[in-house]
Amino acid sequence: MTKTEGKLQKYSAPALEKGLDILEFLSLTDFRPTLSEVASGIDRSKSEIFRMMIVLEERGYIQRLDGDSYSLTDRMSVLGAPRSxxxxxxxxxxxxxxxxxxxxxxxxxxxxxxxxxxxxxxxxxxxxxxxxxxxxxxxxxxxxxxxxxxxxxxxxxxxxxxxxxxxxxxxxxxxxxxxxxxxxxxxxxxxxxxxxxxxxxxxxxxxxxxxxxxxxxxxxxxxxxxxxxxxxxxxxxxxxxxxxxxxxxxxxxxxxxxxxx
Known part of the structure; x- marks a missing residue:
């Protein structure tokens, strides 16, 4: 373990980690997963990620589709793009x-x-x-x-x-x-x-x-x-x-x- 890694691992933000796990999983899937499939894909329970999914949807990072499936929106691209x-x-x-x-x-x-x-x-x-x-x-x-x-x-x-x-x-x-x-x-x-x-x-x-x-x-x-x-x-x-x-x-x-x- 490097000195930098040791220093970083002293700090944890579980809620943030769950949110990033969700976004990264959705960015890599070639289908539109349900809540259960997202939970399974990031090795979490549905109850662990339910509130996080709601917040991400309210903030415009993900969208709920027919059949209670989910996908990313273009918000991440907008945030990363140069703007006037x-x-x-x-x-x-x-x-x-x-x-x-x-x-x-x-x-x-x-x-x-x-x-x-x-x-x-x-x-x-x-x-x-x-x-x-x-x-x-x-x-x-x-x-x-x-x-x-x-x-x-x-x-x-x-x-x-x-x-x-x-x-x-x-x-x-x-x-x-x-x-x-x-x-x-x-x-x-x-x-x-x-x-x-x-x-x-x-x-x-x-x-x-x-x-x-x-x-x-x-x-x-x-x-x-x-x-x-x-x-x-x-x-x-x-x-x-x-x-x-x-x-x-x-x-x-x-x-x-x-x-x-």
């Missing part, structure tokens, strides 16, 4: 968007500034039977957008963004609500009956926006009465996501601090 800034940001944001839609019953989407447009890079469908959402990849102009106002609240270069003075002034008007309430409430520029609540996802001190989360709801008296509660959930989500980005993407946080990105 937007791709990494979307994956980090996913659980926060899901929690926000569960808490509010409303669809939401995550946007970034891209080529002087607002670009949707992630979304989460409503927990209710219907909702208003934008598809990933959708682009819209900056003018009149509450989402754009959140993405630009620390900027002053309207000409470089392709906005005329009136459009820039309108965005500034939307931000008055942000200064007071911590979020922007606006009407959708294309559908007047749709209200949007937006808040920036910021990192650094002072706060610099790297993205924005927007919730959309049909304008009605009943829903308007719930806006303060919805806004509280939104502000909690952007705050938590900003902290996660600070931890998960330190190079971006450093860029913000050093260059005011």
């Amino acid at each position: 800034f937007n791709g990494r940001l979307a994956e980090i944001a996913s659980p926060y968007l899901k929690q926000l839609s569960d808490e509010t019953g409303l669809s939401n989407h995550l946007c970034v500034l891209d080529d002087n447009q607002v670009l949707v890079i992630a979304n989460s469908d409503a927990a209710n039977n219907y909702g208003l959402s934008l598809q990933v990849g959708f682009r819209t102009e900056l003018a009149g957008s509450g989402t754009a106002a959140c993405l630009l609240f620390d900027r002053s270069d309207s000409e470089n963004l392709g906005l005329n003075p009136r459009e820039w002034e309108d965005l500034g008007g939307l931000l008055k609500g942000f200064d007071t309430n911590g979020y922007v409430q606006s009407r959708n520029p294309e559908i007047n009956s749709v209200l949007e609540l937006s808040a920036p996802v910021g990192i650094g001190v002072p706060l610099r926006p790297v993205a924005a989360i927007t919730l959309a709801l049909l304008d009605s008296t009943a829903l308007r009465n719930t806006i303060p509660d919805i806004a509280d959930h939104l502000k909690s989500a952007v705050s938590a996501l900003g902290q996660k980005i600070d931890i998960s993407m330190p190079s971006l946080a450093q860029k913000v601090v050093s260059s005011g990105y």
